[in-house]
Amino acid sequence: MNIVDLLQSIIPPALFFSAPLIFTAIGGVFSERSGVVNIGLEGLMVMGAFVGVVFNLTFADALGAWTPWISILVAMVVSAIFSLIHAVASITFRAEQVVSGVAINFLALGLGVFLTKQWYDKGQTDMVSKPFYTTDIPLLSDIPVLGPILFQGIYLTSYLAIALAFIAWYVLYKTPFGLRLRAVGEHPMAADTNGISVYKMRYMAVFLSGAFGGLGGSVFALTIALNFSHATIVGQGFMALAAVIFGKWHPLGAMGAALFFGFAQSLSVISAGIPFLEDVPQVYLLIAPYILTILALAGFIGRAEAPKANGVPYIKGNR
C-alpha cells in the first residue's frame, strides 16, 4: 500500500466525519464569542437531524434531487428558531447558561422522539431515500495525486463546511458586525456604552448557533445516520463543543479541531484497511479522540482563553 492509497483511504472518511462537527462548532464559536455559553449544541444538532430527516422523508417525492439540500435549509431555519428558547432563557431571563443548555438538550431529544412516535408510530423513522451521495468534483478530481485524495468520492457538504469556517472567520474578524459581536462577549458594558445593543447581538449570535447546529445535525443525519431515533445524535454536539474550546474560540481553530476529531473518529471505521492499525484493538481507536482531546487540552494548547464575559448574563446598569 503506497502513501497515495493510504491518504486516499484516510482523508475522505475524515472529511466525511468532520463536516457536521465543523458546522456545529462554528455555531458554537458565534454563540460563545458573544458571551453565551452553549452546551445545547447537542440538542440543536438533534433538532437539525430530526427536522432534516422528517422533511426529507415527507418531500422526497415532490422535490427529487434537491431534497437533501432543501432539507438541510429547513433544518437550519427550524433549529435557529428553536435556539431562541436558549436565547430567551439565558439573555432575557438571565438563566444560568449551562443549565439552560442542558435543558435544550433534554427538550430537543424529548420533542424529537415524541413527535417521531406521534407521526411514525415507532421509535425511529424509516431510512431516508434521498441522502447526500459522494461525488467526484469535476476538473479538480483529475489533478494527479491530489485529485484522488481530496476530490474523488467526496461529499460536497464537507467542502461547504470548510468554506463556512473561512467565511465565519472573515465575518468575526474583518467586519463591523464581528467586532461588535466579540465586544459584547468581552466587555458588554463597554460595548453598551458605545451604543451596541448587547441583547440584540447576543440574540443574533445564539440564533446563528442554532442555524449552524441544525445544519450540522441535518448533515450528520443525511450523510452518516440516514434516519432519526433517540440514538442518532449521541455526543456529536458535545464533540463540537470540545472543538470550540480546543480551537480557542476561533472559527479556524474550531475547524482544525473538528477535522482532528473527524479524523480520530474515522480511524475506528477505516482501521481494518490500514496496515499498522488493523491489529490495534478497536477500543483504543474508539477512545483515542477523547483521550487525545484531554491530553491536548492539558498539554499542547496551554490555557485556553474564553471570551471574558462568557457565561455572564448582562444586566443593564449593573457594574
Next chain:
Amino acid sequence: MASSKLFNILVPVISVILGLISGAILMLVFGYNPIEGYIALWNGAFGDVYFFGETIRQVTPYILTGLAVAFAFRTGLFNIGAEGQVIVGWLAAVWVGLAVDAPIFVHLPLAILAAAVAGGLWGFIPGILKARLGVHEVIVTIMLNYTALYTANAIIRHVLTDSKDSTETIPASASMASEWLQQITMYSRMHYGILLALFAAIIMWFIIEKTTLGYELRSVGFNQHASKYAGMNVKKNIVLSMVISGAFAGLAGAAEGLGTFGYMSVQSGFTNLGFDGIAVALLGANTALGVIIAAFLFGVLKVGALNMPLAADVPAELVDIIIAIIIFFVASSYIIRWAILRFKKEGK
C-alpha cells in the same frame, strides 16, 4: 421583601407546576386527554406496591447522581461526568462482586467501596486538570464519559467474559437485592440501595454544613479569589470536591450493579443517570434534602411515564419534555422571582 428561603422553595415548586401545565397543553394539542394521561402517570408510579417499588428503585440512583452533581456545584464546578462515573462505579462493583469470594459483611462493603473509589478516581482526573492546569472541567468530564463507556464495554467483552455482551450475575454475598423488599412489593426490583442513597445524602449534608471542609468548599464556590485570600487552598478543594462528587456517582453505579441488575451489560449508549442527575441537583437547589425530593419526583415521572403509552396511549417521551421545561424554569428563576414580586406588589 420575601426571604430567599421562601424563593428557594417557591421557584422549584412553581417550575414543576409550569412543567406539568406545559405537558398538559402538549397532550391537548396532540389530541390526548391530559387528565387521563396524568392519571396513567400517577398509577404507573403509585398504582400498586409493585409500581411503588419500581419507583423507589429508580429514585435510588437519582439521589446519588443528584448528590454528585450538587456537591460539585457547591464548589462552583460543573460535573457533567457523573454519567461516566456511574459507568466505572457499576463496572468496579460488579468486578469486585465477581472476583472476590468473601462473606457478605466483607464482600458487599468491599464492592460498594470499589464503586466509590472508581467513581472518585474518574472525578479526580478532571479535578486535578482543572486545579493544576486550568483545563475546563466540563470538556474533560464529557470526554471521560465516552472513555468510560467504551472502556467498560471492552472490559466486559474481553476481560470479564469471553466475548459476551453481559457479565455473570454476582453472588448473593455482594448483592444489595433483598428478598424481603421484593416480596412486600410484589417482586419489583427494589433493593437496599435506597438506604445507601439516603445515608449518602446525610453524609453530604454533614460534610457541607457541619465541617470545615464543607465551609471551605462552599466558600470556594462563592468566590475563589476571596477564598484564596483568606488562606484556603483552592486547588486542593477543587480536586477534593470532584473526587467526592465522583464517589457519589460511583455509588449510583453500585446501586445499579449490585442492586437492580446484579450484573453489567455492554451499554449501547449512556445510562442517562448522570445527565438526569444534573436536573435532579438543579431542582433540588443543590442541597441534600432538595436532591432527595427532586430525585423522588423524577423517579415518579420516569417510572410513571412507562404506564402512559399503555393506559392513555401517550408516548412516554412526553415526560422528558416536561422535565426539560422544569429545568428551563428553574434555570430562569429570575423571571419567576420577578413575577412573584410583581404579583405581591399588586396584591397590596
